[in-house]
Amino acid sequence: MASDTRITGQFTIPPELSDKRLDQAAAELMPEHSRSRLQSWIKSGALTVNGKTRKPRDKVMMDDVLDLDAEPEVQVSWQAEPITLDVVYEDEHLLVINKPAGLVVHPAAGHADGTLVNALLNYAPEVENLPRAGIVHRLDKDTSGIMVVARSLIAHTSLVDQLQSRTMGREYEAVVVGSLTGGATVDAPIGRHPQDRKRMAVVPSGKPAVTHYRLVERFAAHTLVRCKLESGRTHQIRVHMTHVRHPLVGDPVYGGRLRLPKGTTEALREALAAFTRQALHAKKLTLEHPETGEIVSWEVPLPEDMLQLIEALRKHARELEHGDY
Structure with a gap:
């Protein structure tokens, strides 16, 4: 639960986090906050366990109650920049945008400015008082598509809860190598x-991740698929x-x-070689509005580069079918 001026919340330790360090459990329960910020709140007493101050390394047990009551921290090092945003929807609580490929979401090493955060600080300065400038989920730099940003603490808390409870619906479209015959689930x-360490992978010690995919359009040696996430792991669909x-x-x-299918024309060869980002687009977002409780949904079209890629694949498939190669 959040007020308009403080960051607050209450969490009960589930069985799977029992016997974990307090800072580790807090990071699992509150992924929108950085580990260093959580540790500072633990040390200052802003984040308590069963009403008592503990150390970050102390172990927590099942059914322990974590209480958070902290002042918002202003990220003074992030500067507002007049970067154009493609705004799909906005109100006092939410900002829904269509992120272009190539735009980094958060400032980091090598990307101190020119990011979505810098654009948000210019467009909606109030996000300065929210954790991570209101961003509750991310898209990779070279993934395009729809994102929601919180503009109030009420919205921030609600969106994080929806992500954790897996009630926020996120659907993507991707062009993959291989001609699929149907959909499936990857668990x-x-x-x-x-x-x-810069890459992610399917590993036995990893966090649970489920991706459902279904066939949208099949080409000669590629497929356009629609993917729906149950979880939100880094690079999940790609991995x-x-x-x-x-x-x-x-x-x-x-x-x-680069894999070139049988009978590849020069036009398709050029189209595939020129497409140097992952062919992934966040297409649809569905969530519960944090103020009204209404289920709302937005969908954004595929960007021009993916449309051109798909058209090149369609043309190649037609040519193979008619023997025009």
């Missing part, structure tokens, strides 16, 4: 790659589709070398 845990041997077209991290 495989995702964690850091054991050899390459899961690679795991089932259907990596996303253009994925520079998980896609491997």
Whole structure:
């Protein structure tokens, strides 16, 4: 629960987090806050266990109650920048945007400015007082599509709750390698790659992750699929589709070398070689409005680069069908 001037909340330790360190359990229950911020709240007494101040390394037990009552922290190092936003919907609580490919969401090493956060601080300065400038879920830099941003603490708390309870619906469209015959569900845990810490992978020690995908359109050697997430792990769709041997077209991290199908025309070769980002677009978002409780939904069209890629794949499929190659 959140007030208009403070960050508040109450969480009960579930069985799977019993015997974990307090800071680790808090990070699982409140992923919208950084580990360092949670540790500072624990040390200051803003985050308590059963009403008592504890140390970050202290163990918690099942049914322990965590109470948070903290002042919002202003991120003074982030600067407002006049970056154009494609706003799909807005009110006093929510800002829904269509993020273009190439836009980094959060300032980080190598991307101190020119990010979505910098744009938000210019467009909606009130997000300065919210954790992570109101951002509750992210899209990779080169993934396009729909995102929701909280403009109030009420909205922030509600959106985080919906993400944690998996009631927020997120659907993506992706172009994958291989001609699929139908949809399926990938239920495989995702964690850091054991050899390459910059990548994610399906690993037994990973966090639970479920992706449902269904066929939208099949081409000669590629498929347009619609993916629905039950969880929101880093690079989830990219990792899961690679795991089932259907990596996303253009994925520079998980896609491997460029694969050219039989009978590839020069036009298709050029289209595939030119598509150097993962062919992934956040298409639809459904959630409960934090103030009214109404179920609301938005959908945004595929960006031009994906439309051009799909058209090149369609043309190639037609040519193969009619023997025009």
